[in-house]
Amino acid sequence: MMDLKYGASREKPREDAAMKRFRGHRVGQFIHWGLYALPAGRWEGKDVEFAAEFLPRVAKIPQHRWEALANDFTLADFDAERWADTAVALGARYMTITTKHHDGFCLWPSxxxxxxxxxTPSGRDVLGELVAAYEARGIDVNFYYSVLDWRHPDWRFTLENDADNLAFARYxxxxxxxxxxxxxxYPSVKGFWFDGTWDESVKANGWWTWEVERMLKERIPGVVVNSRLRADxxxxxxVDSNGLLMGDYESGYERRLPEPWDRSVAAHDWEACMTIPQASWGYHQGPWAQSTLKHPWDVVDMIAHxxxxxxxxxxxxxxxxxxxxxxxxxxxARTVGQWxxxxxxxxxxCGFAEGWEYPGWGYFTQDSSTGQVFAVVTREPASGRIRLELPTGMELVGLQLLGSAGHPFNEHPFKRLAGSVFEVDLGGATSAGPLVFALETGAITGPVAEKEPNPDVLD
Structure with missing residues (x-):
């Protein structure tokens, strides 16, 4: 392995209490909010079909005109309590808020x-209000921070000469x-989520990313930092040049998820972030964004995935x-939260269920404390039946539909097809979203019919 000064700080995932808490949350609320929410993807009467937060660059808006938007950022209907209530309705256990996006505008009085x-006209400390409101509801707060800053005179995308190096050092x-x-x-913040670190200028200063992570962890014990900050x-x-994950969890999944059968990702902690419209993080008022909102059950599928x-x-x-x-x-948020x-x-x-293969009709999850396995059915077959293929040597003893309190495990109908393969009748469609079964399993104790051999498949 290479001898790195600024590579990964550990080979295995963190197992301290703060990291376990973050891992167990599973569902979080991301919030992108800044001056870009005012034009909301529209400039001089024209909708710009691109992410709203990139409007100043895509529409080539002069800097002085963009900065003038701060005079209209009155927060006329901003209420941190209502935002936090939306997170509660969603069922989010943590929240990540953009403290500063790429345009350089800060949501706190820096x-x-x-x-x-x-x-701005209100002069309010938005971050302070949000931290208080969310923490009062037991929801952890994380801070997004863009290292990229289009406004700052010392920002450089690349470092071409000594002058660039000096300027970027100041930045x-x-x-x-x-x-x-x-x-x-804000010492109670639980994590930092970094963005805008993909340019050559940042990648050439891996020492700085190392120092940022070290500084944050010295000041806030237990703080969680994403991999997007780091360069070696x-x-x-x-991932550093030795193939080890930097930071505390991988945050490379943006508006995409790993393949559901890719078990390798379960070897470390990771997070996927997803927009509700197709491709805008900040609010975009145009039909380009508003006509592509995700269905709540698609969101549920992604959560289970x-x-x-x-x-x-x-x-x-x-x-x-x-x-x-x-x-x-x-x-x-309300519909997903009800589910x-x-x-x-x-x-x-819950997390990865070791030994349980991807079933196609949904997902298996497993409680990290009790070992309980769940079947989340997000793609119900037209037959209304699913095949449960258990790990070899294991059989299905019973199952319980979540939400049917009081019903014993062995009440829902199922039958063995062969060996550790069972068939479950889902009992018809439901308007309450994807079905979830808790599985009661045990080791096979008696003889069972083996799967019929297929002469078209060679050993």
Missing amino acids: AHTDFHMGN LDFAMKQLVELAER DFGARH CTSLGGNFLLNFGPRGDGSMAPAEVEI LGVNGEAIYG
Whole structure:
């Protein structure tokens, strides 16, 4: 292995209490909010069919005009309590909020720039209000921070000469000071989620990413940091040049998930983040975004998908320019949360079910404490029946439909097909979303009919 100064700090996943808490949450709420919520994807009467938070770059908006939006950021309908209530309705156990996005605007009154919430008409400390509201409901708060900063004069995408190196050194000092400020001003924050670290300038300064992680963990014991922050001595990101994960969990899954049969991802902690519209994180008012909202059951499928492979699912919300949550997103949160209220036993504190193969009709999850295995049926076959293939040598003793309190495990009908393969009658469709069964299993104790040999398959 290479001798790295700034590579991974460990070979195996963290097992301390703070990391176990983060891992067990499984469902989080992501929030992208800033000045981009005001134009909401529209500039000079024209919808820009691109992510709303990239509007100043895509629409080539002059910097002075973009900064002038701060005068209209009045927070007329912003209420941290209502945002936190939406997270409760979703069933989220943690929240990640954009403290500063790529345009450089800060949601807290930073001492290191004048481009912040303190210099808007309300002068409110949005981060402070959110931390108080969410923590009062038992929801952990994480901070998103973009290292990329389009506004700062010392930001560089690449480092071409000594002048670039000097300028970027000043920028990294600025960013470090802001991160120290966030850690000291909001010491109860549970994690930092970094973005904007893909440019050559950052990759050439892996030492700085190492120092940021070290600084945060010194100031906030137990804090969790994503892999997206890190680069090693040679510019490798997320995973160092020795193949080891940097940071505490992999955060490379953005609007995508690993293949459901890819068991290798379960070897480490990871998180996927997902938009509700097709491709915008900040609120986009145009039909390009509003006509592509995900169905709640698609969201449930993604949650179960991530849990089945030992990952967390971070669902993004883009509040509107006045500070209110978009009604359609609130309704999706409510529906997903109602499903979790019945079936959360198969999600919270659960993860990869060792030995259980991907079944095609949904996912298997397993409680990390009790060992209980669940079958989450997100793609019900037209026959209304599923095949449960258990690990070799194991048989199905009984099963219970979650939400049917009081019904014994052996009441729901099933039959053995062969060996460790069983068939379950789902009992018809339901309007309450995907069905979830808790499985009661045991070792096969008697003779069973073996699977019929297939002469077309060679050994």
